[in-house]
Amino acid sequence: MDASTKVADKRGQSSADKRTRMNRRWFFFFISPWLIGFLALTVGPMIFSFVMSFTNWDMMTQMNFVGISNYVNLFSDPIFLTSMKNTFLYAAISVPLNLLLSLGMAYLLSFHLKGMRFFRTLYYLPAIVPVVASTILFTNILSSNGLLNKMLGFFGIHGPSWLLDKNIVLFSFVFLAIWGVGGTMILLLSAINSINDSMYESATLDGATRMQMFTHITMPQISPVIFFNLITGIIGSLQTFTQVYLMTKGGPDNASQMIVPYLYTNAFSYYRMGYASAMAWVLFAVIMVLSVIVLKSSSAWVFYEEEVK
Amino acid sequence: MLDRKMSLWHKILIYAILVVIGFVLFAPFMYMISISLAGKQTNMIQDFSFFPKEFYWQNYKTLFGNLFGGEYPIGTWFLNTMLVVVLSIIGQMWSSSFVAYGFAKMEYKHKNFFFLLLLMTMMLPGQITLIPVFIIFRNLGMYNTLWPLIIPQFFGSAYNIFFTRQFMTAIPGELYEAAELDGLNYFGIYRRIVLPLVMPALAAIAIFTFNFAWGDLMGPLIYVSDSSKFTLALGAANLSASTNPSGTINTSLVMALSFCLSIPQIAIYFFGQKYLFNLNLGLGNSGSK
Numbered sequence: 001m002d003a004s005t006k007v008a009d010k011r012g013q014s015s016a017d018k019r020t021r022m023n024r025r026w027f028f029f030f031i032s033p034w035l036i037g038f039l040a041l042t043v044g045p046m047i048f049s050f051v052m053s054f055t056n057w058d059m060m061t062q063m064n065f066v067g068i069s070n071y072v073n074l075f076s077d078p079i080f081l082t083s084m085k086n087t088f089l090y091a092a093i094s095v096p097l098n099l100l101l102s103l104g105m106a107y108l109l110s111f112h113l114k115g116m117r118f119f120r121t122l123y124y125l126p127a128i129v130p131v132v133a134s135t136i137l138f139t140n141i142l143s144s145n146g147l148l149n150k151m152l153g154f155f156g157i158h159g160p161s162w163l164l165d166k167n168i169v170l171f172s173f174v175f176l177a178i179w180g181v182g183g184t185m186i187l188l189l190s191a192i193n194s195i196n197d198s199m200y201e202s203a204t205l206d207g208a209t210r211m212q213m214f215t216h217i218t219m220p221q222i223s224p225v226i227f228f229n230l231i232t233g234i235i236g237s238l239q240t241f242t243q244v245y246l247m248t249k250g251g252p253d254n255a256s257q258m259i260v261p262y263l264y265t266n267a268f269s270y271y272r273m274g275y276a277s278a279m280a281w282v283l284f285a286v287i288m289v290l291s292v293i294v295l296k297s298s299s300a301w302v303f304y305e306e307e308v309k
Numbered sequence: 310m311l312d313r314k315m316s317l318w319h320k321i322l323i324y325a326i327l328v329v330i331g332f333v334l335f336a337p338f339m340y341m342i343s344i345s346l347a348g349k350q351t352n353m354i355q356d357f358s359f360f361p362k363e364f365y366w367q368n369y370k371t372l373f374g375n376l377f378g379g380e381y382p383i384g385t386w387f388l389n390t391m392l393v394v395v396l397s398i399i400g401q402m403w404s405s406s407f408v409a410y411g412f413a414k415m416e417y418k419h420k421n422f423f424f425l426l427l428l429m430t431m432m433l434p435g436q437i438t439l440i441p442v443f444i445i446f447r448n449l450g451m452y453n454t455l456w457p458l459i460i461p462q463f464f465g466s467a468y469n470i471f472f473t474r475q476f477m478t479a480i481p482g483e484l485y486e487a488a489e490l491d492g493l494n495y496f497g498i499y500r501r502i503v504l505p506l507v508m509p510a511l512a513a514i515a516i517f518t519f520n521f522a523w524g525d526l527m528g529p530l531i532y533v534s535d536s537s538k539f540t541l542a543l544g545a546a547n548l549s550a551s552t553n554p555s556g557t558i559n560t561s562l563v564m565a566l567s568f569c570l571s572i573p574q575i576a577i578y579f580f581g582q583k584y585l586f587n588l589n590l591g592l593g594n595s596g597s598k
Contacts, residue, residue, distance in 0.1 A: 020416075023415055023416045023417060024417050024418075026411070026415050026495045027411050027415035027416070027417040027420065028411075028417075029411070029495075029496075030407055030408060030410050030411025030412075030415060030495075030499070031408050031411040031412065031423060033403075033404045033407060033408055033463065033464050033465055034404065034408040034427065034464060034465045034470060035423075036464060037461065037463075037464020037465060038426065038427075038430065038464075040445075040464075041438065041442055041445075041461055041464060042430055042433070042438060044441070045437070045438040045440075045441030045442050045445070046433075046437055046438060046441075048441040048444075049437050049438065049440060049441050052440070052441070059444075105330060108323060108326060108327060109327075111315070111323060113320065113323065113324070115324075119327050119331060122331050122334065122335060123330065123331070123334055124578075125334070125335075125338070125575065126334055126337070126338075128520070128571075128574050128575055128578045129571045129574065129575070130523060130524030130542060130570050130571060130574055131524055131526070132524060132526050132542040132545055132546050132567070132570065133524075133545065133567035133568070133570045133571045134337075136545065136546075136549045136563060136564070136567045137337055137340070137341050137564070137567060138337070139549070140340070140344060140357070140560060140564070141337055141340060143355070145355065145356055146357075147336065147337070147340045147357075147359060150359065151336075179334065179337060181334075182334070235434070239434060239435075239436070241526075241527055242526045242527070242546075245526070245530075245546075246526075246546055246549060246550075260436060263436060264527070267439070267440050267443075268531060273440055273444075276440060277440055279436075280434070280436040280437045280439065280440070281437065283434060283436055284433070284434055284436075284437055287432075287434055288432075291432070
């Protein structure tokens, strides 16, 4: 009990009531910016979007209810199905690869050797390049006679046209994602560095090898951070837009189309607002389902300090 | 990680791996600079080298040649971007601290219910509200203006509010009580006591907001149609789509613009990294010294 409530108790019940009312007013006063935005820019639009997904609205003609036909059409739309497949494939490749590489790099940087600050900055640099700039850059790097194929040619490999070959075009986005690996790395590195040294000290006394310490101390200790990056990585990669929009426009022949760019095209090029809204809700459902699966799995492999106590 | 005696070979191996990774990650930057300095002939055949073979500074002169007109008025684009960035930062710093104070220190029976709502909005993908919010701003007559990019920032974002609230709960309670005894009301406490104390958190929010507003493509793409209203990111994206090997816009110009787009963000990181990395250390300590 803090001092202010003690004072209120002495003054009696009515003053306590007044205080509660006052507090309530102040609470709503302070949260009002968020609350107004929440109602006007989140709840309202959510309801609108949900209703719209059952109509054929194109912003010009009248809004007609068409039942669930938008959702039915979505699952027989070959481009949408391809976008779903591509988005999943991209997420399934880039997220684990990104985590593995950033974990390896963070581990290397956690050794107290000279020049680690320099390498840390160097590795993090690509992650702070605006995605518009990095995408434009990689469009050139991945062209038939771009930097990547020149490097491969150095080893005698004749590189393919990454952006024009239907079978491998998705890897273009994976390269771009890997270039930005420093963003995840920096979080894992700070997690590794914050592990208490005494843990390693006692393990050393017990004669543990470096490998054993990594699997039994480092990995469990940073597993919450890995979990956080897994969730945000999955959600982020499912919403990939700029890379596709700028690098391939979904081509060739929709071989690199993804959900959000296809949603954008439907909404803002064809004005098929109802159809695009249905797509947004399917994306929401997909994100929810995957998040819940990862969340459920986390109790098996994410380690929280409290469990030991 | 604890240091153990490490053999020389071990150290050499680690440095070798670090250098190889460093080279792979730095090579694209080198290529970016090389392309931005390539001459007209190289652009024609689209055959760029890794190290700059030519130093055709004319590309940068051409890019900055006509700041407020022509095909790429990058002066105008820069001012537009700065307007969005500065107002977004003000909006986010104000709204996150204001709302976070309500959640951190005000007493209300159903506070947790509202806090749960706030946390839930973090999970909602932006695409759900994208189209309705677009229609709202269009009906308010704000299509082809920068306001739809700025106004939402003044209503706060769940992540920033949550972040600031966590920071505020660590401020010792005696500070508030002392202020209350001095006769300050809650707004006064917010302005005089809380705001200065949470500045480190708000500095981090300013950096997050800068990164978002500076590089955002989808927002400007949806709301803005005239070249005179473009932000730099949208301008660069548009130019990259309209390159022509022989004509007025070539790959080198676009790459020079991409380079210029990257520099401020890298600079912000270097000046701001002390706020980002020392945040945990500063948590709640500033008031009780």
